[in-house]
Amino acid sequence: MLTKSDGVRVVVITGAGRAFCAGADLGVLEANGPALVAAGKDVALAIRTAPQPVLAVVNGPAAGGGANLALACDYRIASDQASIGQVFAQLGLVPDWGGTFFLPRLVGTAKALELVWSARMVSAPEALALGLFERVVPHAELQAEARRLAELWAGQPAGAVRRAKEALYRSDASSLASMLDLEIRQQNELFASPEARERIEGAGASLAKRSR
Incomplete structure (x- = not known):
């Protein structure tokens, strides 16, 4: 998979047409719904366990499994x-492809229930206010802004990016003490890395130069 390649620094998922993903093809759903639902488990876990940032560029409607x-x-x-x-x-x-996990964590249980029971499409401004979207931009600027964001993340040290993703997702089910222990372990690993040493030394040299 792409996520296993050291050359891939950011994974971008977007739609090829006017929709991001309109959900399941009804013919496929009718013929082999259980297999389609099972595939969602593999996809959701692959995204969450990928060492790289995974960026959704939502260019149009995202419905059902596409929303999740x-x-x-x-x-x-x-x-x-x-x-x-x-x-x-x-x-x-009912929601699949991880919807019952992701949705209440983003909007709270009561709002998640309202969105599921109403089965309505949420506009971009409301989705931004609810925390379903992190950022909304004019349609004509979407691809350029997404590229700028992906390039920014890709320029950061891969080891730090990977460890930050691991830690922040782990914090949902961890105590403060265990997260502090994880921070210590991760920082010690990074202090020993050539990339961190080079950046720390470079920042120190730059500061010393400015103070002269």
């Missing part, structure tokens, strides 16, 4: 024309 594909990503930048919705109830179904 976006929510599985580490960050969502969206077009002002985008929308997102847990539309499963329209088909007599």
Whole structure:
């Protein structure tokens, strides 16, 4: 997989057409729904365990499993024309592809229930206010802004980026003491890395030069 390659610094997921992902093809859902749902487990876990940042560039509607594909990503930048919705109830179904995990953690249980029970599409401004999108930009600027963000992250030390993702996701189910222990371990690993040593030495030299 791409996420196993050291040459891949950021993974970007976006739609090829006017939608980010409109959800399952109804023909596939009718013919082999269980397999499609099972595939969602593999996708969600692959995104969350990827060492790289995974950026969702939501260029249009993200519905059903497509909504939860976006929510599985580490960050969502969206077009002002985008929308997102847990539309499963329209088909007599419940959220899958990780929706029951991601949604309440982002918006709280009560709001998650409202979004699931209403099965409505949420506009980009409301999604931003709820925390479903981290950033909303004009549609014409979406790809350029997403690229700028991806390039910024790609320029950071890979070891620090990977450890930060690991730590912040682990904190959901950890105590303060265990997180402090993890911070100590991670920092000690990074202090020993050539990249961190070079950056620390460079920052020190720059500060000394400015103070002269």
